[in-house]
């Protein structure tokens with residue numbers, strides 16, 4: 001089949017036509033088909049990050065997750081700063097509830113995230129600094145062992161190492177210098193983490209995940225280059241990375257998006273024999289048109305441009321949003337993206353009232369247009 005041709009130029013926001021008129025999502029009775037049904041037609045999955053509290057307290061939201069998703073991931077309840085407040089004393093109660101929900105609804109579950117520089121318990125970094133070399137390694141692998149064993153067979157894919165790159169921190173190789181793992185073990189921490197994860201649960205798909213590799217900007221260019229060079233080294237050392245997760249936190253009102261550049265990057269990743277996923281999709285709407293309907297249309301338009309490329313890649317297996325409804329988007333609280341007047345960010349497929357927005361239509365349309373997994377248009 002012939003490769004779909006993508007726009008060569010940057011997507012000009014404001015000039016692009018909306019995917020659907022902004023009122024349509026509200027006028028029409030919602031189709032009973034959730035996004036997972038659209039995803040499934042091409043052999044893919046659609047999911048969202050959730051919190052156990054939402055499942056306990058918000059029936060509307062829980063029903064929306066059940067309707068739209070066939071995959072879930074914990075927004076924070078498998079991060080070590082939540083589960084291991086004291087060394088070796090674990091509290092997996094939140095993640096357990098999310099996994100029980102997934103099992104009840106026959107959904108897949110991802111695990112996020114085993115090794116990360118952020119959201120770690122306060123005791124860990126000082127302990128790492130005091131430990132001998134073997135002990136340092138163990139401070140990392142103990143969590144891989146505990147979390148992966150607990151959910152073996154229930155969580156089928158793991159973000160093993162999250163956000164290893166940060167070219168702005170001065171290293172020529174673009175690796176994140178200000179990471180306790182990098183400082184304690186050097187880049188080899190990644191090798192150790194993946195080998196350990198492979199041996200603990202050989203059937204799990206092991207992901208390396210990162211952000212800032214989506215846009216057409218010098219920042220993302222540097223980050224993409226650093227990612228490809230890191231993969232060169234990991235592959236040369238036979239590190240068992242199965243997949244790359246592109247977080248997909250778009251900020252279209254600050255940085256441009258170019259389909260050809262993103263398509264080429266995904267092809268480069270695929271050439272390593274890797275599976276791909278969009279693991280944390282949302283669109284920061286700060287800086288967009290003040291009129292919410294106009295903003296929604298532009299958000300939907302850039303999302304469609306992005307997902308059309310992502311889903312044309314035969315190795316792209318799933319799209320997960322970081323949340324499902326604007327009622328709970330992290331973007332509404334994050335200093336860089338939140339609106340100064342306190343209004344909700346509108347970067348997720350459902351609005352604060354659980355109504356489908358143009359962004360929902362855009363995601364559905366991108367799935368509908370996607371060639372079957374493993375093939376390309």
Ligand code: XIL
Nearest residue numbers: 075076112113162211247280322330
């Ligand atoms: C965010 C959560 O959404 C917030 O609730 C939390 O306070 C901070 O972390 N990249 C990641 C996610 O890999 O874990 C982050 O999640 C968002 C950015």
